[in-house]
Amino acid sequence: MREWPNSYFCPLCYRNLETAQHLFSECAESRRIWAEVSSWVGSPGLDPTNWNATDTLMDWFHGLAGDSSSTLAAGSRSLAILVTWSIWKERNARVFNNAEKTVARLVEEIKDEARLWCQAGAKRLAALVVNPSSE
Numbered sequence: 594m595r596e597w598p599n600s601y602f603c604p605l606c607y608r609n610l611e612t613a614q615h616l617f618s619e620c621a622e623s624r625r626i627w628a629e630v631s632s633w634v635g636s637p638g639l640d641p642t643n644w645n646a647t648d649t650l651m652d653w654f655h656g657l658a659g660d661s662s663s664t665l666a667a668g669s670r671s672l673a674i675l676v677t678w679s680i681w682k683e684r685n686a687r688v689f690n691n692a693e694k695t696v697a698r699l700v701e702e703i704k705d706e707a708r709l710w711c712q713a714g715a716k717r718l719a720a721l722v723v724n725p726s727s728e
């Protein structure tokens with residue numbers, strides 16, 4: 594496992610050693626984000642309570658939405674990329690800028706970003722994401 598500088602402990606929960614596997618899939622803070630996003634779009638694969646133990650981060654990531662070419666699976670994969678990217682950005686903000694957002698705030702930003710991706714043409718993601726103008 595790669596060792597990252599400046600963060601012996603996970604910058605999200607401050608409890609566990611920081612590894613990629615912990616940061617993205619095991620951290621209690623990250624799991625709260627995944628759970629919220631899962632219930633937002635109704636995609637059970639993104640809900641941590643449905644995850645199986647995996648040996649590698651790659652296996653974990655593939656398990657989130659599978660390899661199906663269905664629209665919803667493809668949309669879930671796009672959303673999974675957005676969530677991991679958001680967790681990584683938050684990790685870096687905490688490590689390098691000493692700035693910290695709440696889980697609720699992060700989830701709102703993920704929703705906003707997902708809507709932007711839809712407006713930019715992410716059709717399969719749009720099949721998952723509720724259009725805010727219709728809410």
Ligand SMILES: [Zn+2]
Binds near residue numbers: 608615616619622
């Ligand atoms: Zn953590």
